[in-house]
Amino acid sequence: MIPHLSITDQPIDVAAALAAVQTEAAGAVNAFIGTVRNQSGGRPVRRLHYESYDSMALTQLGHVVSQAYEKWPMLQAVAVVHRKGTLALGDVAVVVAVATPHRAESFAACQYIIDTLKLVVTIWKREEYEDGTEWVAAHP
Amino acid sequence: MIPHLSITDQPIDVAAALAAVQTEAAGAVNAFIGTVRNQSGGRPVRRLHYESYDSMALTQLGHVVSQAYEKWPMLQAVAVVHRKGTLALGDVAVVVAVATPHRAESFAACQYIIDTLKLVVTIWKREEYEDGTEWVAAHP
Amino acid sequence: MSKDMSLKISLYGITREIVGTSVIELPAPAPATVGELLAEMRKQYPALGELRSCAVAVNNEYASNDQPLHTVDEIALIPPVAGG
């Protein structure tokens, strides 16, 4: 099944991402939904901005999902949607949804994809505080 | 935050369960969605029936969620909705959704809740095949 | 513990099918403990002994074999659960 991967500047439709992976052959769906928190390291956040190098982000995301299919051959379907642009508190930044016949693998595969996505996918986050902004993780 | 726990004979509104746990304080939501598979142990399934001892199921579910709050004090919100009655292939049987400030704990807490729910919550499943029905897990 | 009491036992899933009703009343003298209740039910309905497990719940909690039973208790047989 072709994975459903996208990077969008529109609000993420979580229900659509979940629907994209549900099949009658897979009894287990695990989904991770990352939303904008009102603080970061104890500092109040007002909103944030994601910048994406889209073509590379999708290429790398494709690699991550391929690796997941290799690790968990029972994977039936995967959807990953990442938001870019300006997000308000509570907005959905990313959704990862996977479907498997059995439960444990749905958790493991979903966690692998979000963990690896965060390491390699070319998206950058700039947090906006009361008194300025910062590119997250840029400096040691 | 009071957990959102219910057992219903109506179709489960997954989006509502997810919305019930999302807060601006919790950046991570993990959700497990169990759906009706078209086969069980290689045998084609036509549909299935869940029977529930509601008052005990909700009591035990409350215990499971309390244990999760003890194990993961950072848990911000939990929702569990279980369907009962007759379900068609692909129907959602159960949703567990949890919200935490950080990612790893959302996976761990959600998996703990669904794994433990399956051990102690008083709901019984009867699968219907081409040629009969069976109470799942009833016999050795 | 007096045995001069009756007990109502709720039945679900396969135990309901085995017993043929969703509530069974055991007249006095009824079993005084969970263990005695299970022994009595298995004697009357041998198919219960073929289940993978059969627990007893008292007032919505899983009960141990030595727990005493009272007429006012909400008692149920709990065959192997299969939610989720």
Place this chain on the structure above:
Amino acid sequence: MSKDMSLKISLYGITREIVGTSVIELPAPAPATVGELLAEMRKQYPALGELRSCAVAVNNEYASNDQPLHTVDEIALIPPVAGG
């Protein structure tokens, strides 16, 4: 590898802010490898050296230091990512 070529480097996030533009063109003779490109960029923009990391991507893939560069390549600096 000839150095008689120019390279276009795309910049994102904090590297875009440091360099002050989203695409920079390095005229011939341009760096011949990823390693040479990084050295040249860090010389021109010392603030790049203060980042936690700065990788180079060639045609949408992470590249090693010894990878050769060509005019037709899609080249980008990749500061520490922070998606999710």
